[in-house]
Amino acid sequence: MKEKITPYKDSELNKKEQVEQMFDTISGNYDGLNRIISLGTDTKWRKKVIRLVAEKNPKTILDIATGTGDLAIKFASEIESATVTGLDLSEGMLSVARKKVANKKFSERLTFVKGDSEALPFENESFDAITVSFGVRNFENLEKGLTEILRVLKTDGLFVILETSVPTKFPWKQGYYAYSKGILPIIGKLFSKDKVAYSYLSESASKFPHGEALNNILKKIGFKTVKNNPQTFGVATIYTATK
Numbered sequence: 001m002k003e004k005i006t007p008y009k010d011s012e013l014n015k016k017e018q019v020e021q022m023f024d025t026i027s028g029n030y031d032g033l034n035r036i037i038s039l040g041t042d043t044k045w046r047k048k049v050i051r052l053v054a055e056k057n058p059k060t061i062l063d064i065a066t067g068t069g070d071l072a073i074k075f076a077s078e079i080e081s082a083t084v085t086g087l088d089l090s091e092g093m094l095s096v097a098r099k100k101v102a103n104k105k106f107s108e109r110l111t112f113v114k115g116d117s118e119a120l121p122f123e124n125e126s127f128d129a130i131t132v133s134f135g136v137r138n139f140e141n142l143e144k145g146l147t148e149i150l151r152v153l154k155t156d157g158l159f160v161i162l163e164t165s166v167p168t169k170f171p172w173k174q175g176y177y178a179y180s181k182g183i184l185p186i187i188g189k190l191f192s193k194d195k196v197a198y199s200y201l202s203e204s205a206s207k208f209p210h211g212e213a214l215n216n217i218l219k220k221i222g223f224k225t226v227k228n229n230p231q232t233f234g235v236a237t238i239y240t241a242t243k
Helices: 015-037 041-054 070-078 091-101 105-109 142-152 172-191 197-207 212-221
Strands: 060-064 083-088 110-114 127-133 153-164 224-231 236-242
Touching (some): 015 091, 041 127, 041 153, 041 224, 041 236, 060 070, 070 083, 070 091, 070 105, 070 110, 083 091, 142 153, 172 197, 212 236
Parallel strands (some): 060 127, 083 110, 127 153
Antiparallel strands (some): 224 236
């Protein structure tokens, strides 16, 4: 049985509660730290996700683990025919997201909802497209969360995951471990009130199943046409699947 990676090792809270607490704490500086830690490449990866979704011309989009709403906001601003819902467990992150869209023209097509990815508050087959960016590794029960996503995705709908992964080739693999285990936690400690959050994010990223391993889990749940596309030497991967 795989070890369950949690932010606070000595906490009596379950993983879901710990993740919610962690993101509430770091919500204020989350966006800036993301740009620093990824050296700006996370914006390029998100643009690819937006293109993949836009090609399907969806009318309804759900962005799970939406955080401060970056991806959901881009969907609403760039895909004018779509209504967009951003869901997250952390009210702190959602409060930042709501401030970003105040008085925006597209705000009437964008809703932010506090909710649990493993018990989605939506009817079966509600969305044409569903995305999760840097969030599936924080699910307490991965298969339960993916099953819920399959339930609320429409038949022939598109599911896209953007998640960190581990490079497999020299020297990117060695460089990844040096950066994620040595430099990333230091940056997190310098700029975040939560001194363990970015150590957890690094550790969880390195131990989360990626590539074919995650493909196989998606297929097991019932997703079809599952594909993975490594990004930037394999430090992140975009997965696509349909129902």
